Amino acid sequence: MSKPRVSTTFDRANAEPVELAFPKSEYQARWKKAKTMMEAAGVDVLYATSPAHMCWLHGYYAAWYRTHAPSGWGACLGTALCLDWDEPIHFDAIGEDALLYKTSVAEDMRFFDDRTPEGQPPFIVRELQKSGLLKPGTRVGMEFRSFQPNRWVQDTIEAAFRDAGCEVVDTSMILREARRVKSPAELAYIETAMRVCELAHEAAQRTIRPGVTELDVEAEMACAMHHAGGELSAIPIMIQSGNTIGGHQMPRRRKLLSGEHIKIDCSGVWYRYHANILRGFWTGEPPADVRDRYPPLRRFLGGLQE
Numbered sequence: 001m002s003k004p005r006v007s008t009t010f011d012r013a014n015a016e017p018v019e020l021a022f023p024k025s026e027y028q029a030r031w032k033k034a035k036t037m038m039e040a041a042g043v044d045v046l047y048a049t050s051p052a053h054m055c056w057l058h059g060y061y062a063a064w065y066r067t068h069a070p071s072g073w074g075a076c077l078g079t080a081l082c083l084d085w086d087e088p089i090h091f092d093a094i095g096e097d098a099l100l101y102k103t104s105v106a107e108d109m110r111f112f113d114d115r116t117p118e119g120q121p122p123f124i125v126r127e128l129q130k131s132g133l134l135k136p137g138t139r140v141g142m143e144f145r146s147f148q149p150n151r152w153v154q155d156t157i158e159a160a161f162r163d164a165g166c167e168v169v170d171t172s173m174i175l176r177e178a179r180r181v182k183s184p185a186e187l188a189y190i191e192t193a194m195r196v197c198e199l200a201h202e203a204a205q206r207t208i209r210p211g212v213t214e215l216d217v218e219a220e221m222a223c224a225m226h227h228a229g230g231e232l233s234a235i236p237i238m239i240q241s242g243n244t245i246g247g248h249q250m251p252r253r254r255k256l257l258s259g260e261h262i263k264i265d266c267s268g269v270w271y272r273y274h275a276n277i278l279r280g281f282w283t284g285e286p287p288a289d290v291r292d293r294y295p296p297l298r299r300f301l302g303g304l305q306e
Contacts, residue, residue: 010098021059021271022185024105030056034178035083038171043141045133046171047124047157049078050146053175057081057088060104061272062096065148074112075149076120076157082133089131091124117153121160134164141171186273194275196230197268200237201279204266208281210258214239214251221266231269238265259284 034057038046048054055061057079066075077096080089087108092100094111110127112120128134140161144154158168182190203224207217218237239251241262248265256262262281267274282290 009095010101012097012101015098015101018102020103020105021189022105026183026185027058027105029183030178031081031088034081034175037174037178038081038083038141041141041169041171041174042139043169043171043174044083044139045128045166046081046141046174047078047161048081048143048175049148049154050143050172050175051148052179053143053146054079054090055103055272056175056179058090058104058106060090060100060106062099062103066093067148067150072116074115074117074120075153076112076117076124078124078157079106080124080128080133082128085131085133089127091120091127117156121157124157125160125164129164134161134166136165138164138166140166140168141174142168143172143175144170145172189270189273190275193230193268193270193273194277195268196225196228196270197266197275197277199224199228200230200266200268201264201277204264204279205281208256208262208283210256210283213253213255214241214262215253217256217262217264218251221264225268229270231272233267233269233274234272235267235274237267239263256283261286 034046038044048057051061051065054077060079065077066073069075074093077092078090080091082089085108088106089108089110090100090104090106091110091112093115097109097111100106100109110123112123114120114123125134134140142154142158142161149157161168200221203220204217207220218239221237236250238249239262240246240249241254241256242260245261245263260283262283263278264281265276265278267276269275285291
């Protein structure tokens, strides 16, 4: 195999220590689970492009995955999980090396030698062929249900695999199913994320009053979560007020009025694990019909806890 490309701006050997989300053993158990599912489906190579799945496989996450990049920029990054290869192989732009070091347990990284969307898929094919993982008849799974990359890029990657004599199938559900049952470590992060979300709602309750804007409330909620160590959510905090509540609306400059309903939908985040709470608030006393709904609801929830 040819010598892999190495970043000229980032020195892994002298980089400061970082705390990854999980020990490598956690990820190794995931690889084993996913490979068992791949084998059952007759898939030799699974090329994961969903950001959630790259994160699940080896920890990698980013602020941007080149989604909707300029037309001349490739967005073919992804992680190849192969039945005949011990660890996942991650493909990416060389400029992401430092970020991979800070987030990922991946050790086998292949950095693109071409920036264009036309040049990157052949690189993926060549690298897998050099490693003996791709040959005519190899069954390759792609994630056609993933929003990343876009349709045109997916088609370009698929064409490169087919040109190499591979059969390409949709394996969008394999890693979705593999992720469904959480490990104890994952559940602990979700519980922490829920506490972070609760802090945000407590901040909202302290902030909500006539005269403040939806954006004011959102700012205090975000501040509370970040001070508690919570991360940026994959979905914005949604705050709606007035008599036009509905849909997935981002906060506005609208000022809250007295005696009105505010709906807040928020997610706390810990190591990218999200926990969501949707709550309603009122400026002033809620109407009697709203208050009357809560006693039976409280009894019902109390029964579920028991």
